[in-house]
Amino acid sequence: MNRKWVEKCRKIEELASHYSRHPLSSPYQPRLGKPWQPSSVWKLFHRQAAALQYVKTCKEDVHVFALETVLDDVGRRLYLVSTYTEFWFYYSKRSKTLAHCYEVIPADTVCKLYFDLEFYKPANPEADGQKMVTLLIKFFIRKLEEHYGLKCSADFVINLDSSTDEKFSRHLIFSLPNAAFKDNIHVGNFIKTVLQPLFPQSTSTHKDPGTSVIEAAKIHDDTSKCNIAEATKGTCNGGKNMPEELCELSSFLVNDKYGGKQPFIDLGVYTKNRNFRIYKSSKLGKNAVFELAEDNQFSCKPPKHLSAEEYIFLCSLISNVRFTDTLKILTCASPSDKNGSSRVSSGGSMISGSDMSGYKASPYPEIDQFIWSVVTREGFQGDEDWCLTMDENGNIKKTQQIAAPTEEHLSGESKDQSETCDKDWDDCIDDACILEAAEDVELADIADHSLAEWNLEHTDIPDELLLEAINDHTSVQQ
Incomplete structure (x- = not known):
């Protein structure tokens, strides 16, 4: 046993x-x-x-x-x-x-207006972070209307909080109705342009304001005379000739760890392929996750099949933008560019002298559908990449030409052909000209079918035509 x-x-x-x-x-x-x-x-x-x-x-x-x-x-x-x-x-x-997850905001991709707000609490004992956020939201809502004619409210702003006893930390994501920025570089340009009054004019032509900590000497001298309490009440007792807007902007300035001044808007998060921490995530080794802030006013009405949390997660993603026929693409040149300006484009209208590129689908569904109907005819498969540029006259530049496969394509080699429309097309803006262009496409389509049906094995080329071709070739060589 x-x-x-x-x-x-x-x-x-x-x-x-x-x-x-x-x-x-x-x-x-x-x-x-x-x-x-x-x-x-x-x-x-x-x-x-x-x-x-x-x-x-x-x-x-x-x-x-x-x-x-x-x-x-x-x-x-x-x-x-x-x-x-x-x-x-x-x-x-x-x-x-x-x-510990981050969204990768792809370069050259349409995205939302977003902010990373932070300051060191021990260096700013009198700062009221919640009031500063409220003022910033109201300020940029007004600026969006001034620059682009867009009307929105705090109901469209997702307010996420990840603050600790040592550090104030917020993320703001503006989920604008039917509007988005061309990419996050343009988002950064817009924010820097709005903040430009805070910086001396002497530095504006050399360098964009602040992608890192800004020294106290670079901040407008009068801003230190206006505080957050005055700004939120709409009053200012600062410098004698100090503009009211500059007083309002000064409420966004905080002290850094080294005694200098800096905006509590992190201006370093508007770079290509930026990693941006997402809702419900914390940094590695930290416990503070991004949750909805107490003063969040975002209107959460999730559609069918989505929970409230998933809906907030999707809305808080910077590059999660749904393309529609009425989507307005917002652009803003760098503040250092004297000729730069803010522009808004809707539907298929032009975007000021800038390239738009990407994959899968362009911002214009009707154009995509037409191109695919031509490219995929007779079983051919076209390229999914697209690149579009329009100048002030509406000329299309750097457009990738997609056609039926040739011997060059079949061998694995392809070329991108770039060309600018000639003056004949520039002058052709009426319906009759567009109709003529459509007829040309139909004729080209018929020609393609005719060539496909032409079998060389059963068709003799006339001797006269061959002799004429030989004589022409001989005369060219001589």
């Missing part, structure tokens, strides 16, 4: 040792199974460039997220490619591996 018991214990110990060395697989996690949910895409990359490149080749509407993690005792970032729906499916489970 004892011998059998010892043998049984030995086998149990062997099994325990085996499973400790070869643990069982993790529990099965169901994939997205609802009819309206996309196909599963979940791919990790060590480099951001590789992740962004993969997005261009993926058929699904995928996006890049940066994940902060510890590998080999070193903090690193991995880059995840997935759809918004699938990412939220796993992210909402509060997994430790997805506790």
